[in-house]
Amino acid sequence: MRAALFTSPGNLDVVDVETPQATADELKIRVESCATCGTDAKIFHHGHPRLDPPQIIGHEIAGEIIDVGANTTGFAPGDRVQVIAAVPCEECWACKAGKQGICINQTSMGYQFAGGFAEEMVIPAAVLKANGVNKIPGDLSFDEASVTEPLACVLNAQRLVHVGEGDTVLVMGAGPIGCLHVRLARALGAKHVMLADINGDRLALSANAVRPDRAIDMSSEDLAAIVLEETHGVGPSVIITAAPAGAAQEQAIAMAAPGGRVSFFGGLPKDKPMIAVDSNVVHYRELILAGANGSSPAQNAEALALIASGKVPVADLITHRMSLENVKGAIDAVTSGDAIKVVIKPQGVSA
Ligand SMILES: [Zn+2]
Ligand SMILES: [Zn+2]
Structure with a gap:
């Protein structure tokens, strides 16, 4: 064969x-x-x-x-x-x-x-x-x-940061995983979902499909300022980094709302795994940082059901x-x- x-x-x-x-x-x-x-x-x-x-x-x-x-x-x-x-x-x-x-x-x-x-x-x-x-x-x-399998990984990540009713969610990275994050966040009840990318063309293609409440082109727009405005000065309650970029992880921590949850969905390149974090931001804002690695068989079954039911097209x-x-x-x-x-x-x- x-x-x-x-x-x-x-x-x-x-x-x-x-x-x-x-x-x-x-x-x-x-x-x-x-x-x-x-x-x-x-x-x-x-x-x-x-x-x-x-x-x-x-x-x-x-x-x-x-x-x-x-x-x-x-x-x-x-x-x-x-x-x-x-x-x-x-x-x-x-x-x-x-x-x-x-x-x-x-x-x-x-x-x-x-x-x-x-x-x-x-x-x-x-x-x-x-x-x-x-x-x-x-x-x-x-x-x-x-x-199903990538959606199961997305589901695992969103469960770990408890995405649910009323959340304001920023997804950084508008690749296929970012698209699935936008759709799943909506299905789980998030009320405001933003999608950002440094590649304007990729962002346009993905935003046209998943229709976030706000698409932010990081190559020409001020992400931090827009996100603050979109969340009425509070910051997103959940930020998911779906890009292999340490800078995105650093920005996510800096932008999250007090009590916010940050998911490092995308891993970093092997030769560039270090980031710089103001630990006091995490401390005083009571941020919760979560990793995400793959998915369980049960999450695969659930993801397939989400697709089949039309909840995550x-x-x-x-x-x-x-x-x-x-x-x-x-x-x-x-x-x-x-x-x-x-x-x-x-x-x-x-x-
Ligand atoms: Zn894969
Ligand atoms: Zn085992």
Whole structure:
């Protein structure tokens, strides 16, 4: 079969590989949609410490079951399914406490396990053990279902900073994740949602889709002043940084309302992980800072339900569909900001 094989930083080629077979404890799917995200770009350019090449990457996966192992239960050929990306061990203290996102033995699809940029993919036993396979409800498309995993990560982050009724939310970073943050914040009851980016074109594309109450072009507008005005001099009750920029994290802390919650959703580059923070701002304003790392299988199931119910629509965020052969073009489109969400179609792009 054809698959996008990552061999070393800068080398991701679509090649013929041996078609995988499911063991008795596994399932196999025909991959219908595998969405592309910033992490794929990171892996392509820099590799990843937990990824041992050569490996088939791609972790935002939806497809149809074509083979079921003899020891598996609950699934049959023809089932349409969405698969988790981060695979918790279900044995460690974090998993037992229901915090699978910070599982200390976490493995991932497209890292330790072959991923979804391929015509077919085996769903490993570890995914089944973690309840990581969700049936796609009703007539929800594979493309929409493939956006479940990033939405689950967004849901995890917003739960950690308790986004809810009446919040004023600033999302910094207008990529696909920023769009999902805007939509989810609304679904969770936020009353005023702002979206900011340093790339005016990316901001325009995303704001046109998700319609924040205020879009702020940081390249030409004074973010701090506008945010203060929009929140009647108080500051946002929640700020989410969805960009790999330390400056955004520093600004977020400086702008948050007293009692505000700040989510560092986007990680920083490995070689630039330090930021400068006025600790007294955190202290006197009683700010709460939260990280965010992946999502749990339960959050995946919840995210899929949010998409299927229409509470968090994603169809209009999928701006491009590309063939597997064009996977590098898809990664470029995501990186440049010309696309919101790009879905790879390993079975081909139908007209
Ligand atoms: Zn992703
Ligand atoms: Zn664990």
